[in-house]
Amino acid sequence: MIKNETNWIACLTGGIRQKLAASSLVVASCGAVIAIVMVGLCLVVLYQARQDALDHTRDKLRDIALVAQRDIERNLELYELSLQAVVDGLQQPDVMALPPHLRRQVLFDRAASAKYLGSMLVLDEAGNIVIDSGSDAPRQGNFADRSYFSVQRDNPGAGLYISDPFRSRLRGGAPSIALSRRLSRPDGSFAGIVLLAVNLEYFHNLFAGLSLGSHGSMALVGRDGTMVMRQPYDPRIIGRNISGASTFRRFLSAPEGSFSETASIDGIRRLYWFQNFPHAPLILMVAAAEEDFYAAWRRRAMTIGSLMLVFGFAFVALSMLLGAQMRRRMRAESDLQLLAHTDGLTGLNNRRSLGEILDKEWRRARRMHSVMSLLFVDIDRFKAYNDTYGHQAGDDALAAVARCISESIRRPADTAARYGGEEFVVVLPDTPASGATEIAERIRSAICECGIAHAGSEYGRVTASIGVVSRVPLTDDDLTAAIKAADEALYNAKATGRNKVSQFHPS
The missing domain is CATH 3.30.70.270 (Reverse transcriptase/Diguanylate cyclase domain)
Known part of the structure; x- marks a missing residue:
C-alpha cells in the first residue's frame, strides 16, 4: 500500500512539472500562492496585534483593580480597627467612668486620622445615639430603621456589617455607607451597635483618579448586587440593584476573572476585569470599552489590509479557480479520511x-x-x-x-x-x-x-x-x-x- 501511494505521488509530481513547463497559468498560480501566503501572514500579524491589544488591556485592568482593591482594603481595615477600639473601650469600666470629653477622645482616638469619615456613633438597643464622636453632647437621632442596626440586632453573629448606600440624616443627606458592629451585654443580649459612616466621596475620588479611557467604567458592587459606586458617576445609579444583569452573574462565578460583555446600564461593550474581596462582601469591577482599546489596532489594520488587497488582488484573481479546486479536493480527502477512521466526538477509533x-x-x-x-x-x-x-x-x-x-x-x-x-x-x-x-x-x-x-x-x-x-x-x-x-x-x-x-x- 505504501509503495502504491509513493508511485501515485510521483505521478502527480510529474504531471505538475509538465503543466508548469507548458502553461503560464500554472506559473501565475504559483504567484497567487505566494500572494495568499503573504495575505495569510498579514492576517496572522494583525490577529496577533489584536490579541496583544486585548492582553495588554486585560493586564492594565488587573493592575488598576489591584491598586484600587488594596487601597479600599487598607481603609476598611483601618475603619474596622476604629470600630473594634470603640467596642473594646465600652467594655472597660474605667473608660466609661471618664468625663464625656475625655471618654470621647479615648473611644474615638484611632478614627481621628481616618480620611472620608462621617459620623461615628454608639447607639443603644432602641437605636438612639448615646455617644457621638462629633460632640460631647450626643446629637438627637434614632436609627432603628436602618439596615446596619436591624441586621446587628437580629443576628448576634453578624460581625462587621457593611451597609448599602444611604443618605445621611446628620450630614445633610451626604451619600454614605456604614460599617457597624454589635454591642452585647454579658448575658449575650443586644445592647446596641457601634457604627462608622464612610462618605462615598472616598470611592468617587479614588475611581476618578484612575485612567480607563473615554468610555471606561469602574464600579464597586455589593455581593447582593447593590451598586455602591460607579465611574462615570451618576447619582441615580448609586444604590441600584443589578443582581439580574448578566455581567453581575459573571462576577459571582469566580474569585476573579475577565470577560467581554455589553453593559446593561449604558449598552457599551467592554472588557471586564472583576475581583471579589476576600474579607468583605464587595466586588470590584474595572472595564475598558472595546472601541477605545481597539481604536489604534483598527487604524493599523485598515491601512495594512488595504495595501494587501491592492497588491494581492491580481495574484488572487488568476489563481482563484485552481486554488478553489485544490482546496475543495484536499478538504474532501481530509474529511473522508477522518470520517473513515475516527469518532468525531471522542477522538477514538470508530x-x-x-x-x-x-x-x-x-x-x-x-x-x-x-x-x-x-x-x-x-x-x-x-x-x-x-x-x-x-x-x-x-x-x-x-x-x-x-x-x-x-x-x-x-x-x-x-x-x-x-x-x-x-x-x-x-x-x-x-x-x-x-x-x-x-x-x-x-x-x-x-x-x-x-x-x-x-x-x-x-x-x-x-x-x-x-x-x-x-x-x-x-x-x-x-x-x-x-x-x-x-x-x-x-x-x-x-x-x-x-x-x-x-x-x-x-x-
Missing part, C-alpha cells in the same frame, strides 16, 4: 476501524498462538444521565470517559474505540487475563475518580461497568464468539451492581 483492527489482531494472535484480550466498557445509567443533564452534558461525559480510557492504555499496540452510544471497546494484544483485568480496573477507577456528578446513579457520579475476555484463538475459534463473551461479562458486571469489572468465565 466502529469501522475497530472491525479492521479486531480482524487483524485476531488473525495475528491465531498465527502466533498468543493471548488476546478484549474489554467492553459501558457507562452506567447513561440514558438517565442524558435525561437529567441534557445531551450536551452527555457528549461531554462521553469525551471525558474516552480520555480516561486513552490515558489508561499505555502500549502502542493497545487500541481503544467507540463501539456505539455509550459503549467502548479496548483491544489488548499479547495481554493475559490478569493484565487485562488490571487495565480494566485502572479504567474503571479513572472514570469514577473523574467525579462527574450523576444524580441518577447509585454512586452519585458517572461510573462504568467493564467486561473482560481473554483468549488464545484456535483454528476453529470465531471472533464473534469472543465479542459475545466480552458482552456477557459486561452484562454480568451490570447485573451484579455496576461500577465493577467482570471477567468472563465459560460455563
Whole structure:
C-alpha cells in the first residue's frame, strides 16, 4: 500500500512539472500562492496585534483593580480597627467612668486620622445615639430603621456589617455607607451597635483618579448586587440593584476573572476585569470599552489590509479557480479520511476501524498462538444521565470517559474505540487475563475518580461497568464468539451492581 501511494505521488509530481513547463497559468498560480501566503501572514500579524491589544488591556485592568482593591482594603481595615477600639473601650469600666470629653477622645482616638469619615456613633438597643464622636453632647437621632442596626440586632453573629448606600440624616443627606458592629451585654443580649459612616466621596475620588479611557467604567458592587459606586458617576445609579444583569452573574462565578460583555446600564461593550474581596462582601469591577482599546489596532489594520488587497488582488484573481479546486479536493480527502477512521466526538477509533483492527489482531494472535484480550466498557445509567443533564452534558461525559480510557492504555499496540452510544471497546494484544483485568480496573477507577456528578446513579457520579475476555484463538475459534463473551461479562458486571469489572468465565 505504501509503495502504491509513493508511485501515485510521483505521478502527480510529474504531471505538475509538465503543466508548469507548458502553461503560464500554472506559473501565475504559483504567484497567487505566494500572494495568499503573504495575505495569510498579514492576517496572522494583525490577529496577533489584536490579541496583544486585548492582553495588554486585560493586564492594565488587573493592575488598576489591584491598586484600587488594596487601597479600599487598607481603609476598611483601618475603619474596622476604629470600630473594634470603640467596642473594646465600652467594655472597660474605667473608660466609661471618664468625663464625656475625655471618654470621647479615648473611644474615638484611632478614627481621628481616618480620611472620608462621617459620623461615628454608639447607639443603644432602641437605636438612639448615646455617644457621638462629633460632640460631647450626643446629637438627637434614632436609627432603628436602618439596615446596619436591624441586621446587628437580629443576628448576634453578624460581625462587621457593611451597609448599602444611604443618605445621611446628620450630614445633610451626604451619600454614605456604614460599617457597624454589635454591642452585647454579658448575658449575650443586644445592647446596641457601634457604627462608622464612610462618605462615598472616598470611592468617587479614588475611581476618578484612575485612567480607563473615554468610555471606561469602574464600579464597586455589593455581593447582593447593590451598586455602591460607579465611574462615570451618576447619582441615580448609586444604590441600584443589578443582581439580574448578566455581567453581575459573571462576577459571582469566580474569585476573579475577565470577560467581554455589553453593559446593561449604558449598552457599551467592554472588557471586564472583576475581583471579589476576600474579607468583605464587595466586588470590584474595572472595564475598558472595546472601541477605545481597539481604536489604534483598527487604524493599523485598515491601512495594512488595504495595501494587501491592492497588491494581492491580481495574484488572487488568476489563481482563484485552481486554488478553489485544490482546496475543495484536499478538504474532501481530509474529511473522508477522518470520517473513515475516527469518532468525531471522542477522538477514538470508530466502529469501522475497530472491525479492521479486531480482524487483524485476531488473525495475528491465531498465527502466533498468543493471548488476546478484549474489554467492553459501558457507562452506567447513561440514558438517565442524558435525561437529567441534557445531551450536551452527555457528549461531554462521553469525551471525558474516552480520555480516561486513552490515558489508561499505555502500549502502542493497545487500541481503544467507540463501539456505539455509550459503549467502548479496548483491544489488548499479547495481554493475559490478569493484565487485562488490571487495565480494566485502572479504567474503571479513572472514570469514577473523574467525579462527574450523576444524580441518577447509585454512586452519585458517572461510573462504568467493564467486561473482560481473554483468549488464545484456535483454528476453529470465531471472533464473534469472543465479542459475545466480552458482552456477557459486561452484562454480568451490570447485573451484579455496576461500577465493577467482570471477567468472563465459560460455563
